[in-house]
Amino acid sequence: MTSTSGPAPASNLDPAIAARLKRGPDGLVPAIAQQYDTGEVLMxxxxxxxxxxxxxxTGRCTYWSRSRREYWVKGDTSGHVQQVRSVALDCDADTVLVKVDQTGAACHTGDRTCFDADVLPLAPSQ
Structure with a gap:
């Protein structure tokens, strides 16, 4: 299913879960993908x-692409699949944590994670 105007307002999501979610003005919540066995933050x-x-x-991570304005299932085109092991909401219900078993690279650049290519320097301790 794709959309050209933004995420679809109607959903089959359990109403009890939907009532708890705190979405941004665009109807979205950030979803952090983490490797289930190592704790590595992937994307x-x-x-x-x-x-x-x-x-x-489905047991596969599905995201909303803000740039393409459509749903995408991680790994459908790249083969770098995310098999879902668990899903949790944070304490404010405004972020989703998806623990996955990642096959291959999680980042579109081909890196294992989206967070290992540009580590910022810290100021020296005083």
Whole structure:
């Protein structure tokens, strides 16, 4: 399912879960993908209610692409699949943590994670 105007307002997401979510003005929540066994933070994507529903029911991470304005399932074109092991909301219900078993690179650049290529320097301790 794709959309040209933004995430779909209607969803099959459990109403009890939908009622708890605190979405941004665009209807999205950040979704952090983390390797389930090592704790490695892999990437950040965006989900609306339908993407979260698909993630919970298919066992594969589904995100909303803000640039392409459509749903995408991680690994459908790259083969770098994210098999879902667990899904949790943070204490404010405004961020989703998806623990996955990542096959191959998580980052679109081909890196294992989106957070290992540009580590920023810290000021020296005083």
């Amino acid at each position: 950040l994507g965006w989900m609306d209610d339908e993407a979260l529903h698909r993630t919970l029911t």
